[in-house]
Amino acid sequence: MTELLTDNQDTKILIVDDTSANISLLTEMLQLKGYQILAANDGRRAIKIATHLLPDLILLDIMMPDMNGYETCQILKSQEQTRNIPVVFISAKSEIEDVLMGFSVGGADYINKPFYEEEVYARIKSLISVQQLNKQLSHSESELKTVLQKYQQQADRLEKIVSHIDNGILEVDAQGNIEFVNPAVSQLFNYNITELEGMNLLQLLAEPFAGEYKQYLLEPGSKEEKQFSSILVKRKDGCEFPVDFSLITLPADEPRYLAIIHDISIHKNREEKLKDLSYNDSLTKLSNRRRFDEFFHKEWRRSLRNRKPLAFIMIDIDNFKLFNDTYGHKQGDDCLITIASTIKNTIKRPGDMVARLGGEEFVVLLPDTDREGVMQIAEQIRKAVEQQEIPHYSSARGIVTISLGIAISMDKNCDSTEQLYKNADQALYQAKKAGKNQYRIFEC
Ligand SMILES: [Mg+2]
Numbered sequence: 001m002t003e004l005l006t007d008n009q010d011t012k013i014l015i016v017d018d019t020s021a022n023i024s025l026l027t028e029m030l031q032l033k034g035y036q037i038l039a040a041n042d043g044r045r046a047i048k049i050a051t052h053l054l055p056d057l058i059l060l061d062i063m064m065p066d067m068n069g070y071e072t073c074q075i076l077k078s079q080e081q082t083r084n085i086p087v088v089f090i091s092a093k094s095e096i097e098d099v100l101m102g103f104s105v106g107g108a109d110y111i112n113k114p115f116y117e118e119e120v121y122a123r124i125k126s127l128i129s130v131q132q133l134n135k136q137l138s139h140s141e142s143e144l145k146t147v148l149q150k151y152q153q154q155a156d157r158l159e160k161i162v163s164h165i166d167n168g169i170l171e172v173d174a175q176g177n178i179e180f181v182n183p184a185v186s187q188l189f190n191y192n193i194t195e196l197e198g199m200n201l202l203q204l205l206a207e208p209f210a211g212e213y214k215q216y217l218l219e220p221g222s223k224e225e226k227q228f229s230s231i232l233v234k235r236k237d238g239c240e241f242p243v244d245f246s247l248i249t250l251p252a253d254e255p256r257y258l259a260i261i262h263d264i265s266i267h268k269n270r271e272e273k274l275k276d277l278s279y280n281d282s283l284t285k286l287s288n289r290r291r292f293d294e295f296f297h298k299e300w301r302r303s304l305r306n307r308k309p310l311a312f313i314m315i316d317i318d319n320f321k322l323f324n325d326t327y328g329h330k331q332g333d334d335c336l337i338t339i340a341s342t343i344k345n346t347i348k349r350p351g352d353m354v355a356r357l358g359g360e361e362f363v364v365l366l367p368d369t370d371r372e373g374v375m376q377i378a379e380q381i382r383k384a385v386e387q388q389e390i391p392h393y394s395s396a397r398g399i400v401t402i403s404l405g406i407a408i409s410m411d412k413n414c415d416s417t418e419q420l421y422k423n424a425d426q427a428l429y430q431a432k433k434a435g436k437n438q439y440r441i442f443e444c
Pocket residue numbers: 017018019061062063064
């Protein structure tokens with residue numbers, strides 16, 4: 001019983017009856033059960049008390065002067081504050097019409113007088129517990145609404161970020177089928193969003209990365225975040241471009257991934273341009289002295305290690321000063337470009353190097369090439385230039401020619417790159433002295 005008293009002490013019941021004796025009886029009975037009791041002898045006072053003190057339940061007599069119980073109930077049900085307070089009619093009127101009338105004006109229950117204490121108590125108890133459940137439910141509902149609102153705001157914010165970010169974001173399933181893309185993906189790959197959402201991620205990747213990625217997806221077991229740097233992907237037109245690519249596992253029942261694509265082509269282009277500027281001759285596009293020096297030292301060490309000959313050809317355009325004086329510098333530049341590409345086209349092996357050291361001076365470096373081999377190549381270059389038939393009326397032959405000096409790393413006393421260079425330069429001098437438009441090989 002003590003337990004019940006404690007349970008009920010926060011519950012307020014309003015008893016409304018024009019007969020004070022009835023109020024006393026019910027009050028005594030319900031106070032014993034631990035309820036707080038409010039009381040009113042007429043309808044108007046009942047409405048006032050209910051509106052201000054908000055009881056949890058109202059026990060309402062029907063037959064009262066001025067305002068009867070039905071009218072009182074109607075007013076309580078029409079007011080926002082009191083609408084949800086359950087009303088239980090207690091009346092001597094026991095005809096079915098009376099009971100139905102009670103329910104039709106919004107009553108929650110109907111008890112006949114004279115009543116049994118236990119019946120009144122049982123009905124009150126059940127109505128109050130329903131009332132409390134309703135209260136809890138509406139409280140939970142409003143809490144849930146707040147949480148949902150918060151999530152919605154967060155989702156809206158994320159959506160804004162995802163749609164405005166420059167990085168491409170794709171959501172794919174375990175097979176790589178694309179299920180979501182942001183606008184950046186569409187811009188990067190030149191497909192529209194609808195097209196992309198029917199595609200597989202593999203279709204956007206260029207080989208060999210596509211294979212590597214496929215293998216990664218097919219690996220059993222859970223996957224951690226994976227980064228792929230500087231890989232190639234391909235646009236709708238087949239054009240490939242470099243990106244950094246990360247794959248993140250998403251929390252879900254089925255394996256799903258978020259792929260984030262960062263376009264690095266602008267950065268890459270700049271990098272390559274800089275490299276190009278520092279390593280290539282801007283006029284002829286051949287390697288410049290800087291790249292040649294690096295390559296020369298590397299090949300020199302390699303030839304020593306492998307005991308293979310490194311052949312060196314130094315090339316100089318005959319009477320080039322005279323050519324410039326006759327035709328001007330613009331024509332001079334064109335002549336240099338033609339000679340450069342002619343030499344370059346004659347050198348077929350990928351390991352060989354052609355460079356412009358400056359002015360009208362070119363060099364060719366041929367790893368693993370002996371005397372016989374390099375003499376053949378030198379003659380091919382000389383002939384190829386001659387066949388260009390670039391007019392040079394101020395010269396004896398009427399066309400542009402070149403002289404070539406050859407040296408080999410395995411020549412006697414040749415113990416450094418400087419020596420090899422000197423030897424080739426000396427051979428070139430011999431070729432010039434002998435009448436130009438020819439090659440000479442250094443004789444030790
Ligand atoms: Mg009465």
